[in-house]
Amino acid sequence: MSTKTYDAIVIGGGHNGLAAAATLARKGKSVCVIERNETCGGMARNAAFTNGSLAAQIAHLLYNLNPKVAKELGIGSAKAPLQTKELPTVSLQEDGNHVVIRGTSASLSTGAAHPEAAAFDALISRLTRFAALLGQMSTKSPPALEGGLMDLATLGELAGLAKLGFDLKRMGKKEMREFLRVILSNVYDLILDDLEDSPLAGAMAADAVRGAYAGPRSPGTVFSLMYRLGQGGGAQLPMGGMGAVSNAFEAAARAAGVEILTGKGVARVLIEGDRAAGVELDDGGSLQARAVLSNAGPNATMMLAGPEHYDVEAVRRMRNQRCKGTAAKVNLLLKSAPQCTGLNADLTAGRILIAPSATYVERAFNPAKYGELPKDPVIELVIPSLTDASIVKDGQHVLSAVVSFVPYGLEGGWDEAAQQRDQALTLATLEKYAPGISDLVMEQQVMSPADIEAKTGAPGGHWHHAEMGIDQILTVRPANGTAHYRFGPEGYYLCGAGAHPGGDVTGVAGRNRAFQLLKDGVL
Amino acid sequence: MSQHDRYDAIVAGAGHNGLTTACYLAKAGLKVLVVEKNDWIGGAAVSRALHDGWTYSNCSYVCSLLRREIVRDLELPKYGLQVIPYEGGASFTKGGDYFAYMSDHDALRREIARHSLRDVDAYERFSQTVIRQCRFIRPFLLRNAPDPTSMKPRDISELLFLVKQAHDLGSKELGETLRFWSMSIGDFLDEHFESDLIKAHIAGAGIIGTGLGVYSPGTAYVLLHHYMGDVDGTIGAWGFARGGMGAISNALGACFEEAGGKIVMGSGVDQFLVRDGKVTGVALENGDEYHAPIVASNMDVKRTFLQHTETKPLPDDFTKAVKRFKIRGSSGKLNIALDALPDFPAAPKGASFLRGDMHCSESLNELERAYDDWKEGRWSQNPYFDMLIPSQIDPTMAPPGKHMMTVFVQYAPYDLEVDGVRAGTNWNDATRKAFSDCVFDKLEQACPDIRSKALHAEIRTPWDIENEVGLTEGNIFQGELTFDQLLFNRPVPGYAQYDTPIDGMYIVGSSAHPGGGVMAAPGANAAKEILRNIGKRGAMSGYAA
Structure with missing residues (x-):
């Protein structure tokens, strides 16, 4: 084992860990990433079927990659290549009257105009404008409030908020009032104030709550929709599968000089004199560093250092994080492309939603609260092989489905029978919209929230490591008093989705942490 | 046939907020008229004799939020208001146990410890x-x-x-x-x-x-x-208004009349009269007209502007905002005349907590499922209720030896679903009876002999509350208390300071900041705003002076 002392060690090679490492390395720091799995990638990775065809193991579309981060790290450049294709959204209806959404325009799958196209355009455009405003907060530190409101450092951070306020004011009184009204509201009322309850409304509602422990009627879901619209909301399909995204982050990190150690788990973080000094590995070895960043969940990050380094209140907060995962993943290997009733081949290659109304989405959430599977689940599916044939063999196709409101805490636990029930439920639902699809299935993969937790370490299998509720964002993410990335002992930082600004494949959480660490003068 | 009386200000609706506004304005020297559609005053703070010998607080039933500054300013105790605090409360389980809340700190710690040692510190x-x-x-x-x-x-x-x-x-x-x-x-x-x-x-x-x-x-x-x-002064404590919640409205009414105000009952406002963007008065359903340069509506914002004001002169954005303001009825009530105090077999005889608020809900999931029912247009099959027997503390509520029970029930939808159709008109004698049976079934969890002790029950659904009191959809707060409808968003962004797009017209009920409950704060704050706007800020008496 090396006796070298790194400037920084990053625990976990998810995209945020890689982004943090790359950012530090680009500033000339020596950095080592330690990944428990054999390859990096966290939730953005591919899984192979037995014949070698690939499907996205967990996340399957990219919609929130921060362009500032991508530019800083050179994601998409020759050193870290990444190609994506934007997909239209198709929201299905059982009778075949589907709705197609491209950006802010809605039409019917027949090509005819959607009767609510104007109202939808106005609504989604306004939300996207608001989202862009909020987006400016994502790359800044949240106000720490530590010295009180009048403290100089806090005032500097509050300037970010002041800038937001100023930009709001510049939008005009009417827009500012609307922003302040809807920001804490629920998406169900927001949508249905302007639209009929149809697949168009259902698509917006489903997008607002995917991955969240919330139904569209839960207050705070307008914020989660805005978060999703941070980069305009367009869904990008990565060529070569979601693993290509992590490969790009990994390539960017390596190009910057980051060392990556895979197949090694971290047993604990070494603390010397209330300062992070390195990590001890599962195999007994240890690595020295002057700073340690953790891409794990907030509670796991605390436990790695040991709760004795945190005050009682912080320990309680970490243990009470809201992080109940609600999304399962089902991948199907199909003999041939499935046919959705009334959908042409072009649109079948799009991002397809089963969320025929906002009420349907709310109903699907209800059973999850009691640890039950939904009767009629909300599904987001994509058949990437229709766009990118390189990931499959012999004219086969893969269907990648995110099934919402499948609870982490399933009554009776996640055993094989439960997985089969989840699989059967997914197929039965798909069958309603694409009759005959079951006969095409050659092989299936299922990842329950419990599997996602086991595979990636994400607490509760939650996509965002911690629920993106208003009570867990900004200054109180992951918890009151720990929002400033520094996490307990000096030189110890949380760099995953559990920290500000939160989840999705954005790269921002990792990148922000790296900058904060440099600013804090730890190195 | 119309009357042409001129006033300085007219208040539409004699709820506790409308009366509060009226009191402050009258005490400031204005000539004020209150018009009320019912033959009684009080809105949802009323005491009604609906069964011979009994008094029901048939809407609101307990008191705590009423701002003490207002009580003092308007000298309400002088006009008969007396609030008697009650102590404690309990939740009964199906298994014959209970959790009792007690205001005695040590007793409470012992009781919590009986259920969980850890929760004592919590x-x-x-x-x-x-x-x-x-x-x-x-x-x-x-x-x-x-x-x-x-x-x-x-x-x-x-x-x-x-x-x-x-x-x-x-x-x-x-x-x-x-x-x-x-x-x-x-x-x-x-x-x-x-x-x-x-x-x-x-x-x-x-x-x-x-x-x-x-x-x-x-x-x-x-x-x-x-x-x-x-x-x-005991924060968080609740009490009974002696004689029922109507005692609050009656005290306000007496204060108002002593200050020279006039109340006309029995005919509601048909139309708020507006000319050239200014309010000029009200036309009542019986054809009478009254005129004043200031009109304060105690009705909720939806009822005021969507039913009783011509919307054409209003800005479109305003009308749209009023339409989307959420006022959803979610609760019903049973008011029960009891032949004798029911037995609570789980509780020690004469336990103090039986004089407080009682419930039969055993878990958060049970409560959440009750909410899921409501979303679908059903009343909760396993409802939450807040049940009290005020006659134990205030004997004026029932004949000697008899008792009065008030049961607030959640959830009950306004637009009840029957055969796929959701409508308030689905509330009829049959559905009302089924709703009441469901509540009685659950009451038996606490007091199994409740059915044999009940002499009479008034069943109130959100539909009934809307029709009688005038609260849209029977929502007790005149608008949901969610953040999109609080503070500067209440009731309409840009009109959160009791003003409206119509000159001289004000919203003074719970639709306005700080919201619902028998608090009287919206009414008092609105009076302050009105006096300020007419240059009589100095005339405001009491807390705001």
């Missing part, structure tokens, strides 16, 4: 947080909500007051406050307590009157809304 942390939040919010109740889009000196000074209060909390508490205000009561309780029964007992206050479930974010604030009042 309760201390919980109550400290809630009290801190109450102290933070109370100063805002009698102040205007600042308009954050405005550059007017008074809006800026109100905003600065808010910043100052926030700053004074200190950094840690400020973070806690941000979190508390946006949490669900379910999550808040889950992170403190382990006993399901204790959690269920406390959670009720987070959902009463709302169209939210215990796990909906924002319900921790609703709990605060029910804890921020006081009885004689």
